[in-house]
Amino acid sequence: MKLIRVVAAGVLLALAATAQAQTDPLSSWNDGPAKQAIVAFVKDTTTQGGANFVPAEERIAVFDQDGTLWVEQPMYSQVMYVLSRVADVVAAKPALAKQEPFKTVMSGNREAIAKLSMPDLEKILAATLTGMSVEDFESQVKDWLESAKDPRWQRPYTELTYAPMQELLAYLAENHFQTYIVTGGGQDFVRVYSQATYGIPPERVVGTMGGTKYGYDAAGKPFLTKEPKLLLNDNDAGKPQGIHLMIGRRPVAAFGNSTGDRQMLEYTKAGGGARLAMLVLHDDKEREYAYGPAQGLPATKVGVFTPALYDQAQKQGWIVISMKNDWRKIFSFEEER
């Protein structure tokens, strides 16, 4: 009898330990300060009767996308998309092949492409992202996503999301947070895959916004055409502006990785009560990339995690997530180490 009891107790303990490991919603995170800050914040804001309790409808959490939820090197995925679309645009209008800036893009000369002027880039964006119906745009992006592959991992871009951030999105959703993407990328572009890739529906994607035009086809059926009219550049100060426009509430948690997210994190932190602001630091050259403060980039460089941003994070209590130290794995297809 005694032996049976001991065995039974052992089995129960083993089962309990397994259950606990299985139910850790942040199992890809090492038990460091970043994970502890997340768990403490969620407990703090969801404990009924606590001083920092936040009603479910006000639990707004905003996430930058490129470099925060998925890989942004060597180029933003949307830039890869635009470059690939140029070929289709030129195929449809062959005369463009001899005209700049299309000629340069078609040459494939990366150095020359990188040197294109802002008006030239605008011409390319207008030609590839506007002029079609919103439905045609959606199917063009879907087609590309199905065939395009990241040059390093040779996988679809939508597989290159960070597993720990996916866990964080799910953990917050389970705790009745409303998670939003707030991206400098095109709002309509990200909406095409946000539900399938992140479980975030299109209405919870805030991005750089363009206008549309209402019209009718030959059969009298109404449709919207994407116009080359910028409504909001959802970067830098545009992020809190976009949040106000699209959500109308100040978030309680914000996650970014570059100077483009600075104002969004400031704005989030400036609200009353418990607030969580975090920055992903790319310091893992082996498993992903190392850039920003990890590489000692000059403070003036924009669009990345600069030393100045690192200093501001220290001063304002934003928590820096070290990919190298805080994440047991980067991608879902990778083994934990």
Add this chain to the structure above:
Amino acid sequence: MKLIRVVAAGVLLALAATAQAQTDPLSSWNDGPAKQAIVAFVKDTTTQGGANFVPAEERIAVFDQDGTLWVEQPMYSQVMYVLSRVADVVAAKPALAKQEPFKTVMSGNREAIAKLSMPDLEKILAATLTGMSVEDFESQVKDWLESAKDPRWQRPYTELTYAPMQELLAYLAENHFQTYIVTGGGQDFVRVYSQATYGIPPERVVGTMGGTKYGYDAAGKPFLTKEPKLLLNDNDAGKPQGIHLMIGRRPVAAFGNSTGDRQMLEYTKAGGGARLAMLVLHDDKEREYAYGPAQGLPATKVGVFTPALYDQAQKQGWIVISMKNDWRKIFSFEEER
């Protein structure tokens, strides 16, 4: 024994009838074609396995506000707000009292006010709706809502919502529709009371949108200032444009009452599968107002339910709700008739 059985059966029948009456989610609607169309549409789109089943996440229902969810006569509530704010603006800057267009507004001469030019109106809108932080704007609107009263019913504007439409909002929400307000009114204005008045959170209010500016106060705390920069006029073709911008999905149901809602209803109806488009007809002078086709207004008159809109409704299968015939009561404070 037999008597007891008869009595028991009678009691049970009475209880059942009471229960049914209590649980009819559209009890303020008469059992006419409008109510039947709503119930049939909801059954059709929510029946698993049915040909017209719509997954919950795609059940987007959009509602115009003024004249559709609440009273819009004799003036839009927001116009009343703006006129009342002029007094505060002039009190803060007394020199304005002698300048047009403020002088005319302060005179209280309704005829003269109605004749103000568009640039004059824009000056008034800029002075009353912009230049303050988004938080200050919110408290100004809240203060006004608490004190202002409709001239006819002598009640706060937020009590002048239509009881049958409130039931419809609740009925759709119970059936896992996401209800949105899509209004020509100011997005930030309607957001102030949308949750308390309609149970619709601020992020589900689409309206006429203005830009904001990001800045810092003396203590370095960031805030957003409302700017006199129009991003989208959410009327007419602006409604489907606003829906695409803010929601990113085509609605399956749309409700309006004027030519400003025409394109929203067309756009909704043009999607595949079951779609519901309805227009509220103001034909009840006694209990509310009678205007539009009920008064034989000319077809060229904009912003109201014109005879041309009535014709389009007949042709395209939009259902006209007669306030007089379809609604057992108009307001929650009123007895059913």
